[in-house]
Amino acid sequence: MSAQPFSYLGESIAPGTRKHLEIDVGRLPSGTMLSLPIEVLHGVEDGPTIWLSGAIHGDEIVGVEIIRKVLAVLDPTQLAGTILAMPVVNVFGFVNESRYLPDRRDLNRSFPGSKTGSLAARLARMFVDQIVAHCSFGLDFHAGSNDRTNLPQLRGNLDDPETLALATAFGAEVMIHARPAAGTLRAATLRRGKRVLLFEGGEPRRFSAEAVEAGVPGALRVLHALGMIDQAPTSPMGASLLSRKSRWVRASRGGIFRLGVALGQHVERGDPVGVIADPIGAVGTPIRARNGGVVIGHTVNPLVNLGDALLHVAEIQSVNQAVAP
Template sequence: MSKLKADVLHILGETIMPGQSKEVNFDVANLHTSTPVNVPVIIERSKKPGPTVLFTAGIHGDEVNGVEIVRQLIAKGINQPKIGTIICMPVINVFGFINLKREFPDGRDLNRVFPGSPTGSLAGRVAHKLIHDVIPHVDLIVDFHTGGSGRFNAPQLRYLKKDTYLNDLAKIFGAPFVLYSKNLSKSFRATCSKLGKPLLLFEGGKSFHIDEVVTNSGVNGSKRLLKHLGMLKTVFKSTRPKNACVFIEESKWLRAKYSGMFKANTSIGAYVEKDDILGNITDPYGKFNYFVRARYTGYIINVNESPIVYQGDALFHISIKIKD
């Protein structure tokens, strides 16, 4: 963590003094109708010096559960720090959020164009603005995501296994699972890592859906993190997680052997044994019924909730190696 900051904050063309609250605009381009697009950035500063934490969501426009987590942090006043500064960006890809689409109007996935370019595509320009105008001011980022394509993720944190600092923070955050994973090329996480900015990526739920358990996991984890940093006001309670976090070193997808109608009968987060029946694939005519069995013993960290699957589709994500 960098030095404590109680100085004047110059960000996105605005000046924010210690103890001030301000909503600034992260604008890049208008809609095709020439209508201005306001992308609010909510900044809360304590008079007392401390770290600067950034909460982000909505890099993918269809991942509304992440947006809901950051919204609750703001609505409940959790983002008003005891010390330091908290910056909230609930919807980064507002263009996709308006249309409930994962990508930008230019068809690009924002999380594959970082660090972006000031003269590139629309997605690239947003990425560049975020990296150059916001990230230099922060000490820690918590980025909220969900599963896509009907696949429901158990609440989990993702980061590089070798990152001992994030490993310590993950234990404090207290999500049910940590999935060690490599940084994807041109992703927000990979770019922040290269800049020396620690980022915890939270995954939970699925696109086009808000789940109370996932939301509570994200909000409660954020409170624990802020309390650890001395930033959570005493009016808010921070409870310990019910169960210890499971650290997953290796995992594999169980894929559909056949196409058909699919129904899972195991719950997210469940511990299963090899050969346990996890669900079944049938045909619309009642002539075929294939039972999907676990090929490994481990935790179910993702379930495909789509009623129709094709041969080769990912059905279950199962842990196969857990850190002792």
């Protein structure tokens, strides 16, 4: 069926067009107004309304590039449904190259937010009211947190068959079923009966090529699986590994950590995965995997203290065949 105009933020957006909008989110101490960019693509045919979001953690900028590249290949005259793209959600953290808001709050622990709370709570509430409320599904792009890099991976409620189908269509190397922590966008979205997948890839303050190369075609395959676009790149992976349990290997002493494995590498329980040593000398303390699985993240900072997270291993439960688009 042909789509009707889309009413959004006081605008009427005609079928087959895209519109750039800005939402005011307040002033900096300098008096400068800050606003959040939103790109709306309204298709010519009826279909779902979905969102694409990036930089909820302000320094996790890889999603900004993934969303830019996805929007560059989409044509609203060839689209069914509507896309609300908000590539820089935590604009305060983004301009400061920080994960947090200026008051050190984590936006992804501030959902569903409130209209009278902290800046993070207000931003979270704005996102819920202006984005989540209009959508049936969202894709939220993240990267590893401070000094960590992640294998491109998806996280979501994979016990839900439709979410699992969309995650399988995305075709990331690994998908992880995980309950959302309290205060996260995922928790707030699920509570409203909507679906969401979280993408993780690369490290903060960098455009990881692997993450961009996984994220752009993966997002397009999800749009295809939702019936919003006719064609999407085929998945080179063939299969996604499904995990329900992951564990960090932690430093058994302080020192200089030499990593012995790479992202995506399979390890067995007890395998050597690196060494922690002193600045001088050949001998060090071997570090071993606590569980078998795939390395999905690791520290990129060799200077470690006792108990620091060194690498993240996901136990593999099953292999999901990718669906050819």
